[in-house]
Amino acid sequence: MATPEYKLAFDGGWEYDPAPESTDHISVRKRYGLFINGEFVAPEKGRYFDTINPANEEKLSRVADASEADVDKAVRAAREAYRTTWGRMKPAERGKYIYRIARIMQERSREFSVIESLDGGKPIRESRDVDIPLAAAHFFYYAGWADKLEYAFPGRSAKPLGVAGQIIPWNFPLLMAAWKIAPALACGNTVVLKPAETTPLTALKLAEVIAEAGLPPGVVNIVTGAGKTGAALVQHPGIDKIAFTGSTNVGRIIQKALAGTNKKYTLELGGKAANIIFADAAIDQAVEGIVNAIFFNQGHVCCAGSRLLVQESVADEVIAKLKDRMETLIVGDPLDKNTDIGAINSMMQLEKIQSYLKIGKAEGAEMHQSSCRLPKRGYWCRPTIFTGVSQSNRVVQEEIFGPVLAIQTFRHHDEAVMKANNTPYGLSGGIWTDKGAKIFKITQSLRAGVIWANTFNKFDPTSPFGGYKESGVGREGGLHGLDAYVKLGAQ
Amino acid sequence: MSAKKNRRIAVAKTYKIYIGGKFPRTESGRYFTLEDKQGNVIANLCRSSRKDFRNAVVAARKAQPGWAKASAYLRGQILYRTAEMLEGRREQFVAELVLQASTQRAAEQEVDLSIDRLIYFAGWTDKYQQVFSAVNPVNSSHFNFSVLEPTGVVSMLVPDSSSLLGLISNVAPAIAGGNTCIALASESKPLCAVSFAEVLHAADVPGGVVNILTGFRSELTEFFASHMDVNAVIYCDGGKAVAKTVQELAANNIKRVIARSRMDWSGDAENPYLIRDTQEVKTTWHPIGN
Known part of the structure; x- marks a missing residue:
């Protein structure tokens, strides 16, 4: 290992005392089922997997492994909610539900931050100052769009797509859930979300928030699992749209799997900036x-x-x-x-x-x-x-x-x-x-x-994000992020 | 074409392909024959090959940065000039459509709409950016804005039935937005596409911005969809099997796939969202220091 040629002068001897965030105010259940139709239910096949703390390899909880049957159940619940409640609701009322989610997340932000850092390994400073506030802000931003969509697409009418299947990565677990769910709901779609298998906990806590906010059952469904669960979601015929964030290789597989279907898709893939x-x-x-x-x-x-x-x-x-x-x-x-x-x-x-x-x-x-x-x-x-x-x-x-x-x-x-x-x-x-x-x-x-x-790695709900070339298709965030969740027609 | 009155022998036109601003024959030396209803030969057309397509992609890629950098005003004027050139050759295009089994009235209507469509998109070149871009009010001390940029090289399987209007309705919005393209002409009615290449050439559209091939759709579709240096593929019609093939192959380099099936080209195809289909959104951040 090469030594740097000179060092910042801290005069040695200065050690930071430990400043750990306490964990006594959070609650994580020993076991989580799947969040389908507004409640936690046991997986059909009864299989669970561990989610661990990568900083000490200790088990945090056990999480359901959703099978095809579970995914099917979730998609049906989402379809039913789309047909009977969410798809028919006055847009302004939809917006108010989404605002509620934002507010409850802000209230519970400390709990979310700690769980995010426990489950994913990211520094508490980041989950506290970046991930969780941005996730709440994302819901707050898109809530306001719900009843203003006619101003987003001049000359066109914007209609919801139906049921969105959403697959998110482990690097910003709650933030990615917010990026996916908030615009989908604002545009009048219902959702089946699959969190990453190593970081499912904050998405499951989000399910609690969604229940607390009183959203009609089935509007948001959360199914945990690994690649197989994701594949079942992608291939389900009852899905109208797939939103995926992850590697370019998996994105390519998904784009191929969707060939010949009428499913819309957005892909946020890899980068090498x-x-x-x-x-x-x-x-x-x-x-x-x-x-x-x-x-x-x-x-x-x-x-x-x-x-x-x-x-x-x-x-x-x-x-x-x-x-x-x-x-x-x-x-x-x-x-x-x-x-x-x-x-x-x-x-x-x-x-x-x-x-x-x-x-x-x-x-x-x-x-x-x-x-x-x-x-x-x-x-x-x-x-x-x-x-x-x-x-x-x-x-x-x-x-x-x-x-x-x-x-x-x-x-x-x-x-x-x-x-x-x-x-x-x-x-x-x-x-x-x-x-x-x-x-x-x-x-x-x-x-x-x-x-x-002259800056880097800045994010904001109003700022569209997404790639050229093999980094993906479509944008998330901002006005441009609405496009992924509507079909446009003549006025 | 007939020499009944024995005055002079008509000069038949050789229909060639259009790559990089030049009119070569297909490198493959192959041809296919277009016949009228009576079975008379109208023309022998180039049956383009995979290699022709690859050459066209090279030409399109080479032309793309320069075309994207051309000012919106200039792109608008060039598209307008294309309409002028087409207007001047109106009778030729009507005659070609009639020769390919169109009625006189339908042919006239198609050519008129084609000219007007070019004017329509000529007018958008310096406006779509204002409609679709945004300044984003971020919650931090940054100036943040999103603009549209062309996605790059676009391959197009244009409609078979609407051989001129359908071609123009796909080419015009793509190049209005700074992309370059390779279009595969209507297989059953290929004449107007080749003549339109001559119009583009006369209108000073830079070589390589539009490339037009004739040939068999069943043979060339897979190359249009799979080429790794093509950024987006547009396909019109062709049914489920074509949709599946195109989408599957396009995934190799995460191409943007734009399906324009069952479009009413005479009515449905005038809006700036057709330009936006082949645009990328670029967002830029900079600190503003307060």
Whole structure:
């Protein structure tokens, strides 16, 4: 492990005292059934699986494994609710239900934050300040659209699709549930949602909120399970729309599976975003931006800035400062408020990241990791950078989904753009410079759906999110996110 | 075509394909014959191959960034110029439609609608962005806006029955929005598509922006749907089997798939959502420091 050339002067001896968030105010049941037709029911085949805390590998709860029969039951409930209640309700009343969800989530935000960090491994600072507030805000934003849809599509009438099947990933469990459910409900659809198998708990807590908000039974159904459950949902003939967030490989399988059906779909898939640092950038801010881009949420972010493109003249300085800054990152207990980087979400993901570390080294890149201590139990990965990589290296082309950054240099902005665009992905990108014209030139040239200029990894309910090329189809968030949940017709 | 009065021998037109602003014959050397109701040969057309399609994709990809960078005003003027050129050749297109079994009246109507449709989309080039883009009031100290950008290269299996109007109703909105395209002409009525390529050429549409092939739909559909450097595929009609094939193959590179089946091309095809179908939404964030 290489040592940084100089260190930030903390004068040594300063240790952060543990500052753990307490868990005594949360309630997690020992076992969860499936949330179908407004109540928790046991799975048909009686199968359950464990959901564990990735920071200590201890079991948190047991969760139902939904079979085809369970999915069928959920879809039928959603169809019935669409036909009898939700689809017929006055839009303004629909909106009021969705506002209720937002308000209850805000009231219970602390509980949600803690459970999110327990089940998924992300630092409490992030679940508290990002995931949960944004999830509530998402419901609040789309609630207001329910009775205003005619203003969103000039010249057209917007009708609901029917029943939406929604499959979400484990990196932002509650936030992704909100991204999916809120616009679907606002547009008058009913929902069957499948959370990721490693992070089902906050979705099940959301089911409680939905019941508490008094939504008619069947409007939102939540079925837990793994890939098989998702496949049953995709293939169910009673579904009108599939919304999926996850890997490009699974997205491709889903797009193929939907071929020949009339199901609408949106896909939010993988990414390999380039974060481009120009010599005229504010370097210290850019270094903070790099850290936020790749180490936010352990790098389990589809739009993570997992490639750094740094202008050659400042490359040494940027990399030295980055290594220095990496040394200060605290990896450890997700519930500790001082923690910067939490636990890797699962053993499977840790193994995948580790295999990429081997691949990177085998391809000739130079690896550097911070020297932080790691807890003994649980799944952990030190913040990692690769230098000396070339465009064709797998760590440059493929999505690792961990705290691993591949660093390349460039001389001219055309070279930066060419390298940035040279992957099959096109989800996001970043640019750091103090020159306005350069910002516009580069942001226009990047083939990606979300571009952060002099910032990174910012999200908002009003801001459309989604990819170009193999990063997906469709947008979520904002006015443009409504499109995924309506069919447009002549007025 | 007849030489009854024995004045002069008519000069028959050779119908070729249109790739990268040039009119080559198919590299495969194959042809198919178009006959009138009496079985007389109207024309021999290029039976385009997979290689022709690949060449067309290369041409379309090469032309795309320049066309996307052309100002909306310029794209509008070029589309308008296309309408002007078509108006000037109105009689030729009517005659070709009649030759392909249309009535005089229906033919005239189709050509008139085609000209008007070009004008319609010419007028949208500098307006759809204003209708569909947004400034997003984010809950943080950032300026955030979403604009439309062309998705890139679009392949099109255009309608068989509406051979001119259907072609134009698919090509015009795609290129109005800065995409480049490859269209497979109507198989049963291919003449107007080739003549329309000449109109595009005369109207200064840059080479490669529109590429037009003739040939067999059953042979070429899979290539239009599967090519890895095509960003979106539009298919019109063809039934369930075609829909399934196109959608399955399109998934290889997560293509945008746009189905335009059972459209009423004379009425249903004038709205800016046809432009939006082949657009991407790009959202940009920047701090505003307050």
